Amino acid sequence: MLIFATSDKGGTGRSVTGCNMAYRRALQGEAVAYLDFDFGSPTAGAIFDVPEAERGVDASGLHSYFTRHTESQQLDTALHSDSDTLRDLPRISGAGRLVLLPGDKDGGEFSISADMPARCAQLFLRLDREFDLCVVDLSAGRSYAVDLVLEATARPELAALTSRWLVFHRWTKQHILAAHGLVFGERGLLKAGERRGHDPQRLNNSVRYVRTAVVDLCVDQESVTRPAQGAWLRAYDQKLREQADKLRMGRARLAGQIPFDPMLQWSEQVIDDSDVSGLKIANQATVQAFEDLAAKLSDERFWEGL
Amino acid sequence: MSPSTTERDGGPAVPDDGAQPLLGFGEVRTCLIQNLAGLSPSASVALMQLTPGSPVSKVDRPTRRVVSPEQVTGVDCRLHVAREGRGRAIGTVLSHAVVTNGRILQGTAHVALTSATAKERREWRHYLRQPGVIEVLGSPNPHNVMDGYLTDVSPARGLDLASISDRIIGEVQQSNRLDHTTALRTGTAVVRWAATLAPQPPQAKPTVGITKSDVPNFHVIRLNGSPEDLPLLIRFCEEFALHEWLLTTVQDVIVPRAETDIARDRDPLDSLLFALNELAPLWMPPTHLGPDMKALWEAMESRTHYSRLFERQTARIRDLRDQVKIRPPRRY
Incomplete structure (x- = not known):
């Protein structure tokens, strides 16, 4: 299965959520590949705490795979990460592998040449032979990377693969509008996909939304101290829900809701239960939200046509 | 054409x-x-x-x-x-x-x-x-x-x-x-x-x-x-690669996954049967290809014991399959 993670604006927590989602799937026993398609500023290496890929690798990253036709490196996070959580993954009975395909340090965006979509399809096919799940982290906004994967997934050799899209946005009026524009706008995913041979209806059916950094009134009791503040937040939350419903981004299409977690605001990393129960630096609700999102990826009833 | x-x-x-x-x-x-x-x-x-x-x-x-x-x-x-x-x-x-x-x-x-x-x-x-x-x-x-x-x-x-x-x-x-x-x-x-x-x-x-x-x-x-041996050496490497892949796939992919599946009450039968029906019959050392190939293969076998390891893995797969037959997992 291919999961494309995208967002309209930067700073939505797309990468940190994507990485944690990938980690949860690996924990459940799947072989997972995480592809850093944010060619301009690769970040997944930093989130997985892989020193040699912190801002992308020196050579043979995904950028060079497309522009210089080299092989792409596969870094097993259990071997290359400094994070105890990831290094311990193979010691958990029945857990799968979590492998990073990093970007290049001096990458940058590139325009798509004629052979790139076929090369992209070849990469996805190859990874599907080896991995149960591939998470493709696209950069924020409408990038060449988005066009590239839309063109690749429209090719007949990828027809047998399941492709799904997650659009990440923060829980504000502007972010909801921006995410809506990214999917439904004139230059949005659906129009761009249609031009490349996708059925817009089917493509739209493969898109779900993830709300990030949502203030959870049950968890954040300390930061919400005055009754008036709580009442306003509840009322505004309701308004945002109505807006999302109207824009066809409501509950039925909600793949996950990630609560605001102070720890992740400062340190984008993979967290596990020991950060919650042992060190007590992350919230249980956050780990649970990652777990729920991971479970949703393969919940067929959730992805049925609407 | x-x-x-x-x-x-x-x-x-x-x-x-x-x-x-x-x-x-x-x-x-x-x-x-x-x-x-x-x-x-x-x-x-x-x-x-x-x-x-x-x-x-x-x-x-x-x-x-x-x-x-x-x-x-x-x-x-x-x-x-x-x-x-x-x-x-x-x-x-x-x-x-x-x-x-x-x-x-x-x-x-x-x-x-x-x-x-x-x-x-x-x-x-x-x-x-x-x-x-x-x-x-x-x-x-x-x-x-x-x-x-x-x-x-x-x-x-x-x-x-x-x-x-x-x-x-x-x-x-x-x-x-x-x-x-x-x-x-x-x-x-x-x-x-x-x-x-x-x-x-x-x-x-x-x-x-x-x-x-x-x-x-x-x-x-x-x-x-x-120099005349080159085609033979190429073939030997292909045969080694094939057998090495078979052994790795059975030993490191199929058997551990089936053991996890059984521990987690999931059905492992598909991949076990795939190994028995599709992969096991491919184990066919190329010793019939002449005395030089036979010598190369036996030299490799004498140190790696691949055939014995593969036999043991297929026996393990049959054991796992029989276990599943006797006590099917709950999510069957």
């Missing part, structure tokens, strides 16, 4: 002006064909028809083996030389694909290295006359060239046979003759090999040494033989 078949394995050409090859290099990649069902004999032949009009070679017994025509890739690059010395490699690399029993796909790139016949690069016409031969400009020590090739983890710097064998796998897997459904999730195994080629006394047999590298699914083979 209808595919034609012959019973002949094509070997690399010998340089036309008498220069004997000094070294043989190659790389073999092995993976599962991305198709839900195994391919029929005629589908395998059609898939291997990479060059219309050129013969596809097909052997039916003991396992069905279909080999594509050789593809020619021109190269002109610096050699990655270990320790000291420099060299430039100009010539052509041969590559072909192999389908075994309609299930397993191998991509092989190989080349014979000789000393250059001139002090400068000659016309391409010259190099094209000797497909599969690379001339080395400069005079690096062959041992350093060999070590440089075998130990270079990112071969993009030197003679990149990895990309050539990867490309042929990618092309075949992208073919519209396949349904692109993954029958079993497994990795691609890489075998990189190098052979020292020197005229041997009449009774001498080729020899082999195998090392497993730190990189997962990556093996390095060193061989010795006479």
Whole structure:
């Protein structure tokens, strides 16, 4: 299965959520590949705490795979990460592998040449032979990377693969509008996909939304101290829900809701239960939200046509 | 054009002006064909028809083996030389694909290295006359060239046979003759090999040494033989790669996954039966291919005991299958 993670604006927590989602799937026993398609500023290496890929690798990253036709490196996070959580993954009975395909340090965006979509399809096919799940982290906004994967997934050799899209946005009026524009706008995913041979209806059916950094009134009791503040937040939350419903981004299409977690605001990393129960630096609700999102990826009833 | 078949394995050409090859290099990649069902004999032949009009070679017994025509890739690059010395490699690399029993796909790139016949690069016409031969400009020590090739983890710097064998796998897997459904999730195994080629006394047999590298699914083979042995050595490496892939897949993928499935009350039967029905019958050491191949294989077996390990793994799979029959998992 291919999961494309995208967002309209930067700073939505797309990468940190994507990485944690990938980690949860690996924990459940799947072989997972995480592809850093944010060619301009690769970040997944930093989130997985892989020193040699912190801002992308020196050579043979995904950028060079497309522009210089080299092989792409596969870094097993259990071997290359400094994070105890990831290094311990193979010691958990029945857990799968979590492998990073990093970007290049001096990458940058590139325009798509004629052979790139076929090369992209070849990469996805190859990874599907080896991995149960591939998470493709696209950069924020409408990038060449988005066009590239839309063109690749429209090719007949990828027809047998399941492709799904997650659009990440923060829980504000502007972010909801921006995410809506990214999917439904004139230059949005659906129009761009249609031009490349996708059925817009089917493509739209493969898109779900993830709300990030949502203030959870049950968890954040300390930061919400005055009754008036709580009442306003509840009322505004309701308004945002109505807006999302109207824009066809409501509950039925909600793949996950990630609560605001102070720890992740400062340190984008993979967290596990020991950060919650042992060190007590992350919230249980956050780990649970990652777990729920991971479970949703393969919940067929959730992805049925609407 | 209808595919034609012959019973002949094509070997690399010998340089036309008498220069004997000094070294043989190659790389073999092995993976599962991305198709839900195994391919029929005629589908395998059609898939291997990479060059219309050129013969596809097909052997039916003991396992069905279909080999594509050789593809020619021109190269002109610096050699990655270990320790000291420099060299430039100009010539052509041969590559072909192999389908075994309609299930397993191998991509092989190989080349014979000789000393250059001139002090400068000659016309391409010259190099094209000797497909599969690379001339080395400069005079690096062959041992350093060999070590440089075998130990270079990112071969993009030197003679990149990895990309050539990867490309042929990618092309075949992208073919519209396949349904692109993954029958079993497994990795691609890489075998990189190098052979020292020197005229041997009449009774001498080729020899082999195998090392497993730190990189997962990556093996390095060193061989010795006479220049005429090169086709045999290429075949040996392909057979080793196939058997090594079978053992790794059964031991490191199927058995652990089935054990986890049973522990987590999930049904492991699909992959167990796949191993028994599709993979186990492919274990067929190539000792029937003549005394030299037999000697090479037995030398390898005497140290790795692969056949015994594989037997033990298939026995384990039968045990697991029987366990599941007696006490089916709850989520059955």
